[in-house]
Amino acid sequence: MMRILGVLLLLCAVSGQAQEILSFENETERQLYQQLTAELRCPQCQNQNIADSHAIVAVDMRQKTYQLVREGHDRAQVLDYMKNRYGDFVHYQPPLNRYTLWLWLSPLLMLLALAGAGLYRRVQQVPQDAQSAGAEQQGLESELDQLIDRYRSKKE
Amino acid sequence: MRKVLFYVPLVLFLALALFLLSGLFSDPRERASAALDTALPDFALADLMQPQHIWTPEQLRGEAFLLNVWGTWCPTCNAELGYLTELRSQGVKIVGLYYELPRDPAFDAPFDLAVLQQDVTQKLAQHGNPYQFNILDLQRSLALDLGVSGAPETFIIDANGVVRAHHIGDINPQVWRTKLAPLYQQWSQP
Numbered sequence: 001m002m003r004i005l006g007v008l009l010l011l012c013a014v015s016g017q018a019q020e021i022l023s024f025e026n027e028t029e030r031q032l033y034q035q036l037t038a039e040l041r042c043p044q045c046q047n048q049n050i051a052d053s054h055a056i057v058a059v060d061m062r063q064k065t066y067q068l069v070r071e072g073h074d075r076a077q078v079l080d081y082m083k084n085r086y087g088d089f090v091h092y093q094p095p096l097n098r099y100t101l102w103l104w105l106s107p108l109l110m111l112l113a114l115a116g117a118g119l120y121r122r123v124q125q126v127p128q129d130a131q132s133a134g135a136e137q138q139g140l141e142s143e144l145d146q147l148i149d150r151y152r153s154k155k156e
Numbered sequence: 157m158r159k160v161l162f163y164v165p166l167v168l169f170l171a172l173a174l175f176l177l178s179g180l181f182s183d184p185r186e187r188a189s190a191a192l193d194t195a196l197p198d199f200a201l202a203d204l205m206q207p208q209h210i211w212t213p214e215q216l217r218g219e220a221f222l223l224n225v226w227g228t229w230c231p232t233c234n235a236e237l238g239y240l241t242e243l244r245s246q247g248v249k250i251v252g253l254y255y256e257l258p259r260d261p262a263f264d265a266p267f268d269l270a271v272l273q274q275d276v277t278q279k280l281a282q283h284g285n286p287y288q289f290n291i292l293d294l295q296r297s298l299a300l301d302l303g304v305s306g307a308p309e310t311f312i313i314d315a316n317g318v319v320r321a322h323h324i325g326d327i328n329p330q331v332w333r334t335k336l337a338p339l340y341q342q343w344s345q346p
Binding site for chain 1 (some may be wrong): 190300302
Protein backbone atom coordinates (compact mmCIF):
# COMPACT_ATOMS: atom_id res chain seq x y z
CA MET A 1 0.00 0.00 0.00
CA MET A 2 2.71 2.40 1.01
CA ARG A 3 4.62 1.51 -2.09
CA ILE A 4 1.66 2.27 -4.39
CA LEU A 5 1.15 5.56 -2.58
CA GLY A 6 4.81 6.31 -3.05
CA VAL A 7 4.63 5.64 -6.79
CA LEU A 8 1.54 7.82 -7.09
CA LEU A 9 3.27 10.62 -5.26
CA LEU A 10 6.26 10.24 -7.53
CA LEU A 11 4.05 10.49 -10.61
CA CYS A 12 2.51 13.70 -9.28
CA ALA A 13 5.97 15.09 -8.75
CA VAL A 14 6.98 14.27 -12.33
CA SER A 15 3.92 15.85 -13.93
CA GLY A 16 4.34 18.90 -11.73
CA GLN A 17 7.94 19.31 -12.79
CA ALA A 18 7.21 18.87 -16.48
CA GLN A 19 5.31 22.17 -16.51
CA GLU A 20 7.38 25.08 -17.66
CA ILE A 21 6.53 28.24 -15.91
CA LEU A 22 7.05 31.19 -18.18
CA SER A 23 6.30 34.75 -17.34
CA PHE A 24 5.18 37.29 -19.91
CA GLU A 25 4.87 41.07 -19.97
CA ASN A 26 1.25 40.96 -21.03
CA GLU A 27 -1.52 38.74 -22.33
CA THR A 28 -0.75 39.50 -26.00
CA GLU A 29 2.76 38.16 -25.61
CA ARG A 30 1.50 35.02 -23.94
CA GLN A 31 -1.01 34.43 -26.72
CA LEU A 32 1.60 35.07 -29.39
CA TYR A 33 3.93 32.54 -27.74
CA GLN A 34 1.19 29.95 -27.51
CA GLN A 35 0.09 30.53 -31.08
CA LEU A 36 3.65 30.29 -32.40
CA THR A 37 4.57 27.13 -30.53
CA ALA A 38 1.36 25.52 -31.82
CA GLU A 39 2.10 26.54 -35.41
CA LEU A 40 5.77 25.65 -35.55
CA ARG A 41 6.55 22.12 -36.48
CA CYS A 42 9.16 20.01 -34.73
CA PRO A 43 11.87 18.98 -37.24
CA GLN A 44 12.78 15.88 -35.24
CA CYS A 45 9.53 14.16 -34.27
CA GLN A 46 7.54 14.96 -37.31
CA ASN A 47 3.82 15.69 -37.20
CA GLN A 48 4.11 17.24 -33.77
CA ASN A 49 4.29 20.93 -33.12
CA ILE A 50 7.01 22.24 -30.85
CA ALA A 51 4.52 22.83 -28.04
CA ASP A 52 3.75 19.10 -27.95
CA SER A 53 7.19 17.68 -28.51
CA HIS A 54 9.83 16.78 -25.96
CA ALA A 55 12.61 16.47 -28.52
CA ILE A 56 15.71 18.48 -27.68
CA VAL A 57 15.34 20.61 -30.77
CA ALA A 58 11.72 21.40 -29.86
CA VAL A 59 12.80 22.44 -26.36
CA ASP A 60 15.41 24.73 -27.90
CA MET A 61 12.96 26.17 -30.40
CA ARG A 62 10.43 26.87 -27.66
CA GLN A 63 13.11 28.60 -25.67
CA LYS A 64 14.15 30.66 -28.68
CA THR A 65 10.53 31.55 -29.44
CA TYR A 66 10.06 32.63 -25.83
CA GLN A 67 13.21 34.72 -25.95
CA LEU A 68 12.25 36.37 -29.24
CA VAL A 69 8.69 37.09 -28.08
CA ARG A 70 10.01 38.60 -24.85
CA GLU A 71 12.40 40.75 -26.85
CA GLY A 72 9.37 42.21 -28.60
CA HIS A 73 9.62 40.49 -31.98
CA ASP A 74 6.35 40.05 -33.82
CA ARG A 75 4.87 36.91 -35.31
CA ALA A 76 6.36 37.33 -38.77
CA GLN A 77 9.83 37.95 -37.36
CA VAL A 78 9.79 34.81 -35.23
CA LEU A 79 8.50 32.74 -38.15
CA ASP A 80 11.22 34.16 -40.40
CA TYR A 81 13.85 33.37 -37.78
CA MET A 82 12.78 29.72 -37.70
CA LYS A 83 12.30 29.43 -41.46
CA ASN A 84 15.78 30.82 -42.03
CA ARG A 85 17.11 27.86 -40.08
CA TYR A 86 14.73 24.99 -40.73
CA GLY A 87 13.11 26.03 -44.00
CA ASP A 88 9.43 26.37 -44.87
CA PHE A 89 9.04 22.86 -43.48
CA VAL A 90 9.01 24.24 -39.96
CA HIS A 91 5.75 26.15 -40.36
CA TYR A 92 2.49 24.24 -40.57
CA GLN A 93 1.07 26.81 -42.96
CA PRO A 94 2.83 26.38 -46.29
CA PRO A 95 3.62 29.58 -48.16
CA LEU A 96 2.10 30.29 -51.56
CA ASN A 97 4.87 30.02 -54.14
CA ARG A 98 5.38 28.47 -57.55
CA TYR A 99 5.79 24.99 -56.05
CA THR A 100 2.84 25.04 -53.68
CA LEU A 101 0.54 26.96 -56.02
CA TRP A 102 -0.61 23.65 -57.46
CA LEU A 103 -2.03 22.57 -54.12
CA TRP A 104 -4.68 25.23 -54.49
CA LEU A 105 -4.87 25.25 -58.25
CA SER A 106 -5.17 21.54 -59.03
CA PRO A 107 -8.63 20.96 -57.44
CA LEU A 108 -9.90 24.01 -59.28
CA LEU A 109 -8.42 22.77 -62.55
CA MET A 110 -9.94 19.32 -62.01
CA LEU A 111 -13.33 20.88 -61.39
CA LEU A 112 -13.00 22.94 -64.55
CA ALA A 113 -11.93 19.87 -66.52
CA LEU A 114 -14.94 17.96 -65.21
CA ALA A 115 -17.31 20.75 -66.14
CA GLY A 116 -15.64 21.02 -69.55
CA ALA A 117 -15.93 17.28 -70.17
CA GLY A 118 -19.61 17.32 -69.15
CA LEU A 119 -20.36 20.20 -71.43
CA TYR A 120 -18.49 18.56 -74.31
CA ARG A 121 -20.44 15.33 -73.92
CA ARG A 122 -23.74 17.13 -73.82
CA VAL A 123 -23.00 19.15 -76.94
CA GLN A 124 -21.67 16.10 -78.79
CA GLN A 125 -24.28 13.56 -77.78
CA VAL A 126 -27.59 15.35 -78.02
CA PRO A 127 -27.75 15.61 -81.86
CA GLN A 128 -26.16 12.19 -82.23
CA ASP A 129 -28.75 10.63 -79.95
CA ALA A 130 -31.56 12.35 -81.78
CA GLN A 131 -30.24 11.06 -85.11
CA SER A 132 -29.66 7.52 -84.01
CA ALA A 133 -33.00 7.42 -82.22
CA GLY A 134 -34.71 8.60 -85.39
CA ALA A 135 -32.96 6.00 -87.49
CA GLU A 136 -33.86 3.30 -85.02
CA GLN A 137 -37.45 4.41 -85.04
CA GLN A 138 -37.55 4.23 -88.83
CA GLY A 139 -35.97 0.79 -88.86
CA LEU A 140 -38.53 -0.48 -86.40
CA GLU A 141 -41.37 1.02 -88.36
CA SER A 142 -40.28 -0.56 -91.62
CA GLU A 143 -39.86 -3.88 -89.83
CA LEU A 144 -43.39 -3.53 -88.51
CA ASP A 145 -44.66 -2.73 -91.96
CA GLN A 146 -42.97 -5.86 -93.31
CA LEU A 147 -44.53 -7.97 -90.58
CA ILE A 148 -47.93 -6.55 -91.26
CA ASP A 149 -47.47 -7.18 -94.97
CA ARG A 150 -46.42 -10.75 -94.38
CA TYR A 151 -49.34 -11.35 -92.07
CA ARG A 152 -51.75 -9.92 -94.57
CA SER A 153 -50.32 -11.93 -97.49
CA LYS A 154 -50.63 -15.11 -95.41
CA LYS A 155 -54.20 -14.34 -94.58
CA GLU A 156 -55.25 -13.74 -98.14
CA MET B 157 -10.82 10.07 -79.68
CA ARG B 158 -12.94 7.54 -77.83
CA LYS B 159 -10.05 5.07 -77.81
CA VAL B 160 -7.70 7.61 -76.33
CA LEU B 161 -10.24 8.54 -73.66
CA PHE B 162 -10.59 4.87 -72.79
CA TYR B 163 -6.96 4.81 -71.59
CA VAL B 164 -7.14 8.01 -69.56
CA PRO B 165 -8.22 6.37 -66.27
CA LEU B 166 -5.51 3.72 -66.60
CA VAL B 167 -2.84 6.35 -67.20
CA LEU B 168 -4.08 8.43 -64.27
CA PHE B 169 -4.07 5.37 -62.04
CA LEU B 170 -0.55 4.39 -63.08
CA ALA B 171 0.70 7.93 -62.46
CA LEU B 172 -0.84 7.93 -58.99
CA ALA B 173 0.55 4.46 -58.24
CA LEU B 174 4.05 5.53 -59.31
CA PHE B 175 3.82 8.67 -57.20
CA LEU B 176 2.80 6.69 -54.14
CA LEU B 177 5.43 4.05 -54.84
CA SER B 178 8.17 6.67 -54.85
CA GLY B 179 6.84 7.79 -51.46
CA LEU B 180 7.55 4.33 -50.05
CA PHE B 181 11.26 4.77 -50.65
CA SER B 182 11.64 8.41 -49.68
CA ASP B 183 12.92 9.46 -46.30
CA PRO B 184 10.60 11.97 -44.65
CA ARG B 185 13.49 13.20 -42.51
CA GLU B 186 15.46 14.14 -45.58
CA ARG B 187 15.24 17.89 -45.94
CA ALA B 188 17.77 20.42 -47.00
CA SER B 189 19.02 22.75 -44.30
CA ALA B 190 18.17 26.37 -44.90
CA ALA B 191 21.83 27.10 -44.08
CA LEU B 192 23.00 25.47 -47.34
CA ASP B 193 25.22 27.64 -49.54
CA THR B 194 25.50 30.33 -46.91
CA ALA B 195 28.50 31.15 -44.76
CA LEU B 196 28.74 29.48 -41.35
CA PRO B 197 26.68 31.51 -38.89
CA ASP B 198 28.62 33.66 -36.45
CA PHE B 199 29.66 31.91 -33.29
CA ALA B 200 32.28 32.03 -30.55
CA LEU B 201 32.34 28.67 -28.81
CA ALA B 202 34.91 27.07 -26.57
CA ASP B 203 36.97 24.05 -27.45
CA LEU B 204 35.73 20.98 -25.60
CA MET B 205 39.16 19.88 -24.37
CA GLN B 206 40.86 23.26 -24.14
CA PRO B 207 38.03 25.52 -22.99
CA GLN B 208 40.27 28.59 -22.92
CA HIS B 209 40.43 28.39 -26.71
CA ILE B 210 37.44 30.05 -28.42
CA TRP B 211 36.59 28.96 -31.95
CA THR B 212 35.13 31.41 -34.45
CA PRO B 213 34.17 30.82 -38.12
CA GLU B 214 37.27 32.71 -39.31
CA GLN B 215 39.55 30.15 -37.67
CA LEU B 216 37.90 27.32 -39.57
CA ARG B 217 38.66 28.70 -43.02
CA GLY B 218 41.38 27.47 -45.31
CA GLU B 219 40.43 23.84 -45.73
CA ALA B 220 37.22 21.94 -46.40
CA PHE B 221 36.05 19.77 -43.52
CA LEU B 222 33.18 17.74 -42.15
CA LEU B 223 31.36 19.26 -39.21
CA ASN B 224 29.94 16.31 -37.34
CA VAL B 225 27.22 16.99 -34.76
CA TRP B 226 27.45 14.37 -32.05
CA GLY B 227 27.20 13.52 -28.35
CA THR B 228 28.30 10.61 -26.20
CA TRP B 229 24.65 10.18 -25.15
CA CYS B 230 23.68 9.34 -28.76
CA PRO B 231 24.14 5.65 -29.68
CA THR B 232 24.14 6.24 -33.44
CA CYS B 233 26.91 8.81 -33.05
CA ASN B 234 28.99 6.34 -31.08
CA ALA B 235 28.39 3.72 -33.74
CA GLU B 236 29.70 5.94 -36.53
CA LEU B 237 32.87 6.96 -34.66
CA GLY B 238 34.73 3.91 -35.94
CA TYR B 239 34.02 4.60 -39.61
CA LEU B 240 34.70 8.32 -39.20
CA THR B 241 38.08 7.44 -37.69
CA GLU B 242 38.79 5.40 -40.79
CA LEU B 243 37.89 8.42 -42.93
CA ARG B 244 40.24 10.56 -40.87
CA SER B 245 43.07 8.17 -41.59
CA GLN B 246 42.26 8.60 -45.28
CA GLY B 247 42.87 12.33 -44.88
CA VAL B 248 39.36 13.67 -44.33
CA LYS B 249 39.35 16.57 -41.88
CA ILE B 250 36.56 16.13 -39.33
CA VAL B 251 35.59 18.66 -36.69
CA GLY B 252 33.18 17.68 -33.93
CA LEU B 253 30.34 19.90 -32.82
CA TYR B 254 29.50 18.54 -29.39
CA TYR B 255 25.72 18.62 -28.94
CA GLU B 256 25.10 18.69 -25.22
CA LEU B 257 21.72 17.66 -23.84
CA PRO B 258 19.60 20.28 -22.12
CA ARG B 259 19.54 19.88 -18.38
CA ASP B 260 16.47 19.57 -16.26
CA PRO B 261 17.29 21.55 -13.13
CA ALA B 262 15.08 19.24 -11.08
CA PHE B 263 16.68 15.96 -12.06
CA ASP B 264 20.08 16.45 -13.62
CA ALA B 265 23.32 17.30 -11.97
CA PRO B 266 24.56 20.73 -13.01
CA PHE B 267 26.82 20.76 -16.04
CA ASP B 268 30.36 19.72 -15.21
CA LEU B 269 32.95 20.16 -17.93
CA ALA B 270 35.45 17.81 -16.31
CA VAL B 271 32.89 14.99 -16.23
CA LEU B 272 32.00 15.57 -19.86
CA GLN B 273 35.66 15.66 -20.93
CA GLN B 274 36.29 12.40 -19.14
CA ASP B 275 33.21 10.85 -20.76
CA VAL B 276 34.28 12.00 -24.22
CA THR B 277 37.88 10.85 -23.75
CA GLN B 278 36.65 7.43 -22.71
CA LYS B 279 34.22 7.11 -25.64
CA LEU B 280 36.85 8.19 -28.16
CA ALA B 281 39.40 5.78 -26.71
CA GLN B 282 36.84 3.02 -27.01
CA HIS B 283 35.57 3.66 -30.58
CA GLY B 284 38.34 5.75 -32.15
CA ASN B 285 38.85 9.47 -32.40
CA PRO B 286 37.93 10.96 -35.77
CA TYR B 287 38.10 14.59 -34.63
CA GLN B 288 40.81 17.18 -35.12
CA PHE B 289 39.09 18.99 -32.25
CA ASN B 290 35.63 19.38 -30.76
CA ILE B 291 33.63 22.58 -30.41
CA LEU B 292 31.39 22.54 -27.36
CA ASP B 293 27.91 23.85 -28.20
CA LEU B 294 26.56 23.88 -24.67
CA GLN B 295 23.42 25.90 -25.46
CA ARG B 296 23.05 24.30 -28.91
CA SER B 297 22.98 27.80 -30.38
CA LEU B 298 25.20 27.04 -33.39
CA ALA B 299 23.21 23.84 -33.91
CA LEU B 300 19.98 25.85 -33.99
CA ASP B 301 21.48 28.36 -36.41
CA LEU B 302 22.57 25.51 -38.68
CA GLY B 303 19.12 23.93 -38.62
CA VAL B 304 20.22 20.81 -36.76
CA SER B 305 17.28 18.66 -35.71
CA GLY B 306 19.17 16.04 -33.74
CA ALA B 307 22.32 13.98 -33.66
CA PRO B 308 24.10 12.68 -35.63
CA GLU B 309 24.15 15.18 -38.47
CA THR B 310 27.04 16.17 -40.67
CA PHE B 311 27.79 19.27 -42.71
CA ILE B 312 30.41 19.74 -45.38
CA ILE B 313 32.03 23.15 -45.02
CA ASP B 314 34.26 24.38 -47.83
CA ALA B 315 37.56 26.24 -47.52
CA ASN B 316 35.78 29.60 -47.52
CA GLY B 317 33.59 28.62 -44.61
CA VAL B 318 30.45 28.10 -46.69
CA VAL B 319 28.05 25.29 -45.77
CA ARG B 320 27.88 23.03 -48.82
CA ALA B 321 26.06 19.88 -47.77
CA HIS B 322 23.92 18.63 -44.94
CA HIS B 323 23.40 15.00 -44.03
CA ILE B 324 20.90 13.84 -41.41
CA GLY B 325 21.67 10.49 -39.84
CA ASP B 326 24.81 8.41 -39.52
CA ILE B 327 27.67 8.11 -41.95
CA ASN B 328 28.39 4.56 -43.01
CA PRO B 329 30.42 3.23 -45.94
CA GLN B 330 27.41 3.25 -48.25
CA VAL B 331 26.28 6.79 -47.40
CA TRP B 332 29.85 8.02 -47.72
CA ARG B 333 30.42 6.35 -51.07
CA THR B 334 27.15 7.30 -52.70
CA LYS B 335 26.35 10.66 -51.19
CA LEU B 336 29.07 12.42 -49.23
CA ALA B 337 32.38 11.42 -50.83
CA PRO B 338 31.55 13.04 -54.21
CA LEU B 339 30.44 16.24 -52.46
CA TYR B 340 33.50 16.28 -50.23
CA GLN B 341 35.75 15.79 -53.20
CA GLN B 342 33.96 18.52 -55.12
CA TRP B 343 34.25 21.07 -52.32
CA SER B 344 37.73 20.18 -51.14
CA GLN B 345 39.25 20.93 -54.56
CA PRO B 346 41.56 23.89 -54.15
